[in-house]
Amino acid sequence: MVTELAVLNVIPGREAEFEAAFAQAKGLIAGAEGFRSLDLQRCLENRSRYFFRVEWERLEDHTDGFRNSPAYGEWKQLLHHFYDPFPTVEHFELVARVERS
């Protein structure tokens, strides 16, 4: 399992529009091969900042599969114009997890 992570800085004033577009777009990624889960979180200290996380079965499900799919074209069209600066997307592997016992 691999986690895709990005901090998204949305153009100030366009947050509601971005959230509405995200609600439309999320099904595009959730339908991809190897998708496990996603979440979008909004920052309390800076209301234009979001945190986006997707769990994939394998790195290639994101980098080869989703990014080369027609769904990714729709995803970009719906979302990419909201970001400034354009986000850096990176992938992570789990080192440690603790749940409340």
Added chain:
Amino acid sequence: MVTELAVLNVIPGREAEFEAAFAQAKGLIAGAEGFRSLDLQRCLENRSRYFFRVEWERLEDHTDGFRNSPAYGEWKQLLHHFYDPFPTVEHFELVARVERS
């Protein structure tokens, strides 16, 4: 529920030492009032970068409770010297979540 998030840039070459210290330190935060879960993830593209996430019942469980506790003193002593630059910690609220159906 509130999520605490930080990108941790560890001094290159000290990653193994940091992970060992984190294994010791994680119980300090997991024992705090309002703690729900944590995870530590390591970046595949930049091996000195980590992503740290903690779920708390309420914002104040982190900002007032944990940060004013003796456990936080031990946490800082175990971990804070590994970071360069020192991380920005922010808090987030959930906007959307999708799990594979």
